[in-house]
Amino acid sequence: MADRSVRTENPEARTQEIEGPAVPAWSRKHVLDLDDFSRQEIEQVIETAGAMKEVLSREIRRVPTLRGTTVVTLFYEASTRTRSSFELAGRSLGADVISIAASGSSTEKGESLVDTVRTLQAVGADMLVMRHRRSGAPYLVARHVNMSVVNAGDGWHAHPSQALLDAYTIYRHLGDLRGRKVVIVGDITHSRVARSNIWGLTTMGARVVLCGPPTLLPWGLRPGQQRNEEWGLPSVEVEPSLDRAIEDADVVMCLRLQLERQQAGLLPSIREYARLYQVNEERLTRARPEALVMHPGPINEGIEISPAVAHGARSVIEEQVNNGVAVRMALLYLLARAR
Amino acid sequence: MPEHVILSADEIRRALSRIAHEIAEHNPSLADVVLVGMRTRGVPLATRLAQRIAEFEGQQVPVGALDIGLYRDDISYLDLKPQLKPTEIPTDIAGKVVVLVDDVLFTGRSIRAALDALIDFGRPRHIQLAVLVDRGHRELPIRADYVGKNIPTARHQEVQIRLEETDGRDEAVVIEPE
Numbered sequence: 001m002a003d004r005s006v007r008t009e010n011p012e013a014r015t016q017e018i019e020g021p022a023v024p025a026w027s028r029k030h031v032l033d034l035d036d037f038s039r040q041e042i043e044q045v046i047e048t049a050g051a052m053k054e055v056l057s058r059e060i061r062r063v064p065t066l067r068g069t070t071v072v073t074l075f076y077e078a079s080t081r082t083r084s085s086f087e088l089a090g091r092s093l094g095a096d097v098i099s100i101a102a103s104g105s106s107t108e109k110g111e112s113l114v115d116t117v118r119t120l121q122a123v124g125a126d127m128l129v130m131r132h133r134r135s136g137a138p139y140l141v142a143r144h145v146n147m148s149v150v151n152a153g154d155g156w157h158a159h160p161s162q163a164l165l166d167a168y169t170i171y172r173h174l175g176d177l178r179g180r181k182v183v184i185v186g187d188i189t190h191s192r193v194a195r196s197n198i199w200g201l202t203t204m205g206a207r208v209v210l211c212g213p214p215t216l217l218p219w220g221l222r223p224g225q226q227r228n229e230e231w232g233l234p235s236v237e238v239e240p241s242l243d244r245a246i247e248d249a250d251v252v253m254c255l256r257l258q259l260e261r262q263q264a265g266l267l268p269s270i271r272e273y274a275r276l277y278q279v280n281e282e283r284l285t286r287a288r289p290e291a292l293v294m295h296p297g298p299i300n301e302g303i304e305i306s307p308a309v310a311h312g313a314r315s316v317i318e319e320q321v322n323n324g325v326a327v328r329m330a331l332l333y334l335l336a337r338a339r
Numbered sequence: 340m341p342e343h344v345i346l347s348a349d350e351i352r353r354a355l356s357r358i359a360h361e362i363a364e365h366n367p368s369l370a371d372v373v374l375v376g377m378r379t380r381g382v383p384l385a386t387r388l389a390q391r392i393a394e395f396e397g398q399q400v401p402v403g404a405l406d407i408g409l410y411r412d413d414i415s416y417l418d419l420k421p422q423l424k425p426t427e428i429p430t431d432i433a434g435k436v437v438v439l440v441d442d443v444l445f446t447g448r449s450i451r452a453a454l455d456a457l458i459d460f461g462r463p464r465h466i467q468l469a470v471l472v473d474r475g476h477r478e479l480p481i482r483a484d485y486v487g488k489n490i491p492t493a494r495h496q497e498v499q500i501r502l503e504e505t506d507g508r509d510e511a512v513v514i515e516p517e
Contacts, residue, residue, distance in 0.1 A: 044422065051406060051423035060459060063409040
């Protein structure tokens, strides 16, 4: 096979490249956040997930692609959907999957995180899917191991596979995300889902509007347009009134309200929060008629979202869970190629 | 890179007509035949074969598209085309005669992967193989049932098929790497 690196440097030779539009080879070893993902990389995940979706629609939902590869899931925080979704993704690709919960592991005997992951590597793990309550923990791990590390949620920081499945779900319904208005409603400060989505959606060209009580918006955000340099994340708009924020929205993304926030003094009452920030049918009439309603789960029905909307015609919440398996298969597949 | 044409547009058209006739001749019950093109260029080739068969037999043969990316035995080679596309098999292939269609037959490894992929969709009665060019250098015990043209090549050469649907024109070339 011809040396492609030589070809791309030679403009004349390049015209002979007939593989269709040039898709750069995937070279990423870890998936820690979407802050450094290019538009092409996100598109590649979306397109690969489409092929995985076909595998999941078969009678036998299993292919041999990652035969001989061991995927370990290491979760220091509770999780139902993310964990089961990664495990199903690994198994559907023919990988061996080992799941380790922090309780019941050597962590309880005082073993450090780095020692734990080094042990998992020594045992033969090729990929590590991890969740940790500390922001940045997967970055520490990635520096100390040769395995591929996938961040399945770290503290308030990032949850890239959730943001990718959200982008995929929107793409399947609305196509190109450029110029689409996506409103993220709720507790932005404590939400890793919101942060990764802000990176992913803005990279794909969407217009992101954050909406929530000022006590639950990241420090320094004021109503109006926020530029990148003002808060260290991509440029977004901030609109504290949900009635105004939802105006002409293409996507309304609800976040889970953690009920402890009231005890922490950030909310006067859960009832008041629901009155001002619940996505319900009446408010949804202000959005575009084909608008999608999303939620990363688990849902507090009747608080951040009304039951009628959560189970209504515009809700794609169940589909998000379903797409999660396909998107995580795509990630494991692409990472396996880069090893 | 110097290249020379091994099949012109006319020759490709004639080769496909001949293969279409051979498929019809070998499979008297055309109603059981499914053509499955291997992505990327096997798919337009399969579609053209189905058109020819419809023209002279009056029988519409279903056409599918197969992506073998998930069945390769060499997944970690970065220079392979990374993009996966969905596989589309339009009908139940159990008990049917599946004719796999690819542009170039070389080592046989893609065909090995395609056989694994097909069998995940059911148990065909027969699987046959049609290729536009057989360039030799097999690494597995695989042969084609229908061949457009046998072209002896050196291992280091590259054979490319260009098709109207994917590349804007029809031709097959051998490329001599510098």
